[in-house]
Amino acid sequence: MRKRRPSAKLRRAGLRSGERKGTLTPNRTEKPSERPLTVARGQRRLPRSKRRPSLRAGLAVVGGRTAGALSRRLHLGGGTSIVGLVAQRVYPDIVGHLATQLEHGSVIVTGTNGKTTTSGFIAAVLSDAGLRVWRNREGSNLMGGIASSLVIRAQPNGNLRREGRAISILEVDEAVMPQILQTVPARVVVFTNLFRDQLDRYGEVDSVAALWQQALGTLSTDTILVLNADDPTTAHLGEAFGGRVLYFGIDDPALDLKAQHDEGERHQVIDTRICPKCGGEYSYDLRFFSHMGHYHCAHCGNQRPQPDVRAVKVQSDDFDRTRMQVSSSLMAGTSKQQQEIVIPLPGIYNVYNALAAATVAQAIEIGWEPIVTGIEQFKPIFGRGERIHIEGRTLRLLLAKNPTGFNEVLRTLFNEGTHRHVLFVLNDNIADGRDISWIWDVDFEQAVNHTSTLVVAGSRALDLALRLKYAGVAQDKMITVTTAPLRAIKPDTSLAARKKRRAKNRNVKMLEEADQQPPLTEISHHYGIAEALDSAVRQTPVGETLFAVPTYTGLLEIQRELERRGLTPHYWEGRDN
Amino acid sequence: MNDSVTRQLALTLGHLYPDQLNLYGDRGNIIVLRRRCQQRGIELRVVSLGLGDALAPDEYDMLFIGGGQDREQAPVAQDLHDTKGIGLWAAIxxxxxxxxxxxxxxxxxxxxxxxxxxxxxxxxxxxxxxxHKGPRVARCIGDIAINWNGSTLVGFENHGGRTYLGTAQPLGKVLKGYGNNAEDATEGAIYRNAYGTYMHGSLLPKNPHFADHLIGLALRRKYGKNDWDNSHINETGEWTDGASSSESLEIKDDDPSVVLTPLDDRLEWEAHASLLEHMGLQDAAIAALSNDNGLKVS
Incomplete structure (x- = not known):
């Protein structure tokens, strides 16, 4: 039974959020097209017979959209991915059929971390460049969601509405990447990075890398690959590819971990350490985090490729204002090879996300100006650092879903020795990964003595509290809010009482000390996310900031709770601070 | 305790292939062993034994080896066989x-x-x-609980290979989950004081009794079993010989962890019980909480 409940909950939460946000991003440049709709442009492959596929496509569109409407009407769910699933059932090639009609083609973004923010940056930049940007909804990054994103925009005649100046940006789950690449003719494919994430779902990091490598084998050489030079696995994908490959990376030695931490290198989760060519171990001249940095293999000479777009200097002006100097060899012939870009988000990981977006833009020949404005005016996506006002406090949400992501969030929070009010939410639903062992790879030690107040919540709150205990956080410094009471604890036989009894029976002297311990106050007698949020907010003085760091479904729960309290998207999408 | 001799206890843990075999949370086991020793004033030194490092059995009191990715496991298997095999056998x-x-x-x-x-x-x-029965046979993935030594162990398993025991004794009987092979309800294997298991999660944080069992075994092996009968570790980790007071602990042969100072393990046991409850093992959850604080019910 336990298996079913969380996923149903998740589904509800996810769909609600989707409806609210709109499936396709309405963009600033949304204007009626002046172009006639009849000609399908950019079509790279011809349908077997011109008439039948478009009839089938029309049927598929109608079928899918009817199913979606029906499912919404019957409250079976938001009816978003069903649109694509039904349409694909009717016409398996519907996605390819529609995608080829986009005037500017499709940009596909994948990787472990930063997919959503990178696609967000790209969307903002391309919109500012005057393109009409279509996106799949965040979280709907499997085949069904991607199909829906196109089918919803199609007409009953099987053609896209207003495909002129249109470009689609598809955020794709790393495991379904090969499938998508086979269906969607991609103009640009971005690989942000590869870290361990949900081993129970994806398998090992190496198997994801092998999957990608295989998928690229079938990719058209017209496609441009945009790769992270600083991530060995991602960069290596460019080696065997016959088409154009562009790399982005960081060239600022001041960001080296050793330069950052005088007290020695922090624990880092390193998922790639072996050269895929020869099996030798990589050495690093600079390491920014995990296995990201300037690496080379001493054995065979394999090394980090020289990036085309590189951040030569990165400075943090504020918690969420990072200023970087970007140098681009793609702009070599122009007056401005170097450009300052301000990123309105914290952390090195967002520097990479912004660099990826800048590289994509330059790959499709977009100049600096929209890159600068698109990134600087970017509004954080829910859960990626935006501000929400709640009872006089500011709440900031920082999604952390895997060890490297979590480490980087912690580093961003505690880097300058600042004290923070923190709420951690650890869930083990399917979308989070059922295995929570990875919390032992996260360097929670850096939070010790740096939390002003700390609340630990979620379906695995006790596990996280235990992790923090072993990191050295005093137990009276944190409140643990679980999702439900432990039935095994009976009120009349409290632990303390039983311990006392047993201590007497066993005549063990050292337990006398334990008897004087206060009762187990750190475990709250309230349960659930609403309580957790309340107690974290209450502990945060008015005017100060509470940082909530949830896993994926924890984020959805918080979102739902905020919505329930009337903190609508209007509030959190506005940059009111 | 007039004529007692005190000395500082210290243990050395050899961590095999920390760079190669570090998949998901194995570090948690080391963190837990270190801290549980530290809280009793026992110094735990952790020495990394990487590829090419020899294993001199005399230098260690305890060994840990985790799991890794297939690609990284092959050189490890080679090294284990060529470089560390004899030392490891001797130690075991x-x-x-x-x-x-x-x-x-x-x-x-x-x-x-x-x-x-x-x-x-x-x-x-x-x-x-x-x-490994091929990609069409599902991996064993999920929460797992087993019976061990009259109590429970809880964790998470994620393995594609099925392990079959010959004469090896299993670590425990599977209460919920897959275990060695999803067929015979066995989990793990024991040979002398070597414990093999598929359970991570990490294993030791939520199973403090098992962590203490290992520490107890190491202490007993290093400082001698007989000495324990009339000795006592105090809170600062000083170990007193020849104490003949009425408070001396009685050592049961099968449970070396009894000699260790009990710690406040309420959170550990609640996390343990909570996972048992999630798995629908209510009786085991109640039993786990009545076993709290690392004390065994006699």
């Missing part, structure tokens, strides 16, 4: 406590037979072998 025959999790467990059995390709040879410490 000399009753050194060893914890081997997942890939490490497989490497200590006879062989690992992948779905395709040649067998990977193991050390054969456990009379057991592992077969």
């Amino acid at each position: 025959e000399d009753d050194m406590p060893v914890l081997a999790v997942c890939g490490g467990y497989q490497l200590l059995a006879h062989y690992y037979r992948p779905a395709s390709g040649p067998d990977m040879r193991g050390l054969g410490v456990f009379d057991a072998w592992t077969i």
